[in-house]
Amino acid sequence: MSKIAILGTGSWATGLARVLNDNGHAVMMYGIDQNEIDDINIRHCNYKYFKEVQLEESIVATLSLQEAIQDAQYILITIPTQFVRSTLEKVKPLLKNKVTVVNASKGFDMNTNMRISETIRSVFSNQEINPVVSLIGPSHAEEVVERILTAVCAVSLDETFAKDVQQLFSNHYFRVYTTTDEIGAEYGAAYKNVIAVASGIVAGLGYGDNTRAALITRGLHEMSLYGMIKGAKRETYFGLTGIGDLVVTCSSVHSRNFQAGFEIGQSNRAIDFMAHNTKTCEGVRTCKIIHDDVVSHDYGIETPIVDAVYSVLYENASPEETVASLMMRDLKAEQL
Structure with missing residues (x-):
């Protein structure tokens, strides 16, 4: 004992x-x-x-x-x-x-x-x-x-x-x-909170399972790219600390990050949430850290979901318009 x-x-x-x-x-x-x-x-x-x-x-x-x-x-x-x-x-x-x-x-x-x-x-x-x-x-x-x-x-x-x-x-x-992939697991655990905020936003806006499936899949790709830049192993993101943690946080009402996003999506703005929220919501702070890190370094990667959540949380962008802009990004082959 x-x-x-x-x-x-x-x-x-x-x-x-x-x-x-x-x-x-x-x-x-x-x-x-x-x-x-x-x-x-x-x-x-x-x-x-x-x-x-x-x-x-x-x-x-x-x-x-x-x-x-x-x-x-x-x-x-x-x-x-x-x-x-x-x-x-x-x-x-x-x-x-x-x-x-x-x-x-x-x-x-x-x-x-x-x-x-x-x-x-x-x-x-x-x-x-x-x-x-x-x-x-x-x-x-x-x-x-x-x-x-x-x-x-x-x-x-x-x-x-x-x-x-x-x-x-x-x-x-x-x-x-x-x-033993500490870097991959810890960056995944942090990054998925931002994707969960995005998942809550699209749910609050009234989008369905198709939207969430696309968001989780592209979110996994995005977080793995960022993790590998930091020294993570790609395969870590296909395990419990990657896709496992991502799926549950993006899909459950128990997730405070999902709940925060849902509230923002329902009101179609983040200003009230940001002014009055008292609950621990790691995704809000993590979004700024990752966004600022990517902006200040030439990593050669794109983080469109983090960028979109950042614009909603910190630049008062309309969630509905931001989601629409994600769908209108330049067309490309799926990168895995």
Whole structure:
């Protein structure tokens, strides 16, 4: 049995806490919301996220980061990416023993635009942590917490530690594969959020399955081109961390990125959403990072979907007119 400190008390933290608890490990969730802490410890639920899920009494939570970290062999990150660096900087002086950090947050560091594995390595030394492992794949917390069959990847530059985390999480309903293409998996996990916003927009505009199928397919091509420019392996995008994650995020009402796009599509403008949104929607920030990166470098690739989402989010372009303009781009042979 291992002790795992889980940074976060949100939906993904709760789903993965149940997986680890089912596997016989001791889990302690760290959060900053007293109501969520009380829900988990006293009422054995997390009502804010799951109205009808009763959690096991052995799943516990704390407001004390030191208590959560004490004697932990693993630290699992499930918090929004904009808080990862600041939280890890608080963890650093509390570490007494070398630990494995498992990242389950998807996106980029808000301050540096680094991939999250890079952020983790920039905070901790090799003497403080083992090689970083990320948990990436098509996995909505709403289904994981209900023990619905799910498959993901443990991603690490070091296959030994990927296999260790594979064993830590795997059970009869949560299957974990391994891969060492950290760049491909992490860029895929971030990029697909932008495509999911686009998917929500076309759904909100009233388009159907044909449109979404085309969007997902061309989105896969686009994200693989970008990933390979960054050093990813092309075949990664045909696996769970590529097309698997893309399909589920673009097709499910559980996806916050899809929901954001749907709201924008229904109103046919993004200005109200951008002004009033309070939910974590990684695709909005990721869209700007990728767009600005492509614009500032001569990569020799086209990113029409990211460009279109950027124009809707940041240039107040009409979603309906933007979708129409995508259809009127110069005709060409399909590139695979």
